[in-house]
Amino acid sequence: MVTIPIIDLTAFTNGDTITRRNIIKQIYQTCHEIGFMYLQNPGISKDLIRQVFAHSKSFFNLPLEVKQKQAWSDEFNNTGYVGLERERLDPNKPGDLKEAFNVNKQAAITIDASILAFYDNCTELANTVLQAYALALELPEDFFIIRHNQQNHTLRSLHYPPLQTPPKPGQVRAGEHSDYGSITLLFQDDVGGLEVQTASGNWIAAPAIPDTVVVNTGDLMQRWTNDMFCSTKHRVMIPSNNKVKQSRYSIAFFCHPNDDTEIACLESCQKEQPPIYPPILAGEYLLSRLQATYGNS
Structure with a gap:
């Protein structure tokens, strides 16, 4: 049975050399x-996360014409409000609920x-993860960070x-898809529904x-x-229990490299197969993916 591992980030940020090396190995494997x-x-305060969720709820509670x-x-x-069914993450299915x-x-x-504090905190967390990714891939530790410095x-x-x-037949809360950028950070409430596809x-x-x-x-890290590293398909399903009557809230931070970064196969990733x-x-990649997501809805 495949399970999604839990990794303690402080073991990477504050651990000794051996502990860090073990965490890097664990991240690579994952x-x-x-x-x-x-x-x-x-490293993001629970209070700040609560504030951002509260802000999100108050926005979504506004009348549709205001949104x-x-x-x-x-x-x-790529900013602003996206209404119900406007997005179709799985192009073969109806719009997402x-x-x-x-x-x-x-x-x-x-x-x-x-919101700004949260954005900055997420950027900092993403940079720590990108640093671990770089070390896992035998790269200088700032390799990814400097290629994401335009935020x-x-x-x-x-x-x-x-x-x-x-x-509608086949309609779900978020269709099967992979994320487009390098990594995603996801904060979710306890309503559930997120599913991940194993190998x-x-x-x-x-x-x-x-x-x-x-x-x-995300996809760009898989290409790199x-x-x-695999960009895994995931989806949000409609609950089969009473939670179907509840709102589900989540917050995603999509981490994307600088637009002019060339995503080309890393040298350390060519040992087992050519690019x-x-x-x-x-x-260009992000634009093409967004056009596909919104173009047919």
Whole structure:
């Protein structure tokens, strides 16, 4: 039975040489085998996380016409409100039963002090994870950090409303997909529904574990590492119990390299097989993925 490992981040940030080496090895194995992990002691205050969830709930509680005034307009900006069923993460299925609100660093500055603080905290946490990834891949420890220093990250609040009517055939809360960037940090409530696909094709639950952050690898990291690190498919299903009558909230921090970073196969990832993917600029890849996600809805 595959389980998503729980990794104590303080063992990496504060551990001695042997402890750090063991954690780096564990992170490598996790990224290689499943692409998802829970990070314990992520270094973001619970109070700040609570504030951001409260801010998110108050926004989604607004009337639709108010939310639509801040509607997502295009994939170049990729900020604003995304309404129910607007997004189709699995192109073969109906639109997702969720609404979302995207902010970048500039938008975070204008919205609320807690949102900006959270964005900065997530950036710092992501940099620590990227440092561990670099060491796991035999790279200089700042290799990924300097290629993410323009902070092109997207902070996304998500709301999966209670179901009032039966879903369309095949419709779920978030369709099967992989994330587009390098890594994602995910904060979720305890309603549940997130599922992760294992290498054998089975789906396993990834419930909320108190005081942890879910971290998963995205497509660009998979390309960079020549499939050594896997960008795992995941989805959010509709609960089969009474929780179907509850809202589910989550917050994702999509960590993306600088737009002009060339994502080309790393030397340390060519030992087992020649490069699989042609080089691509990070910004071009993100645009192509966003166009595919929104283009047909």
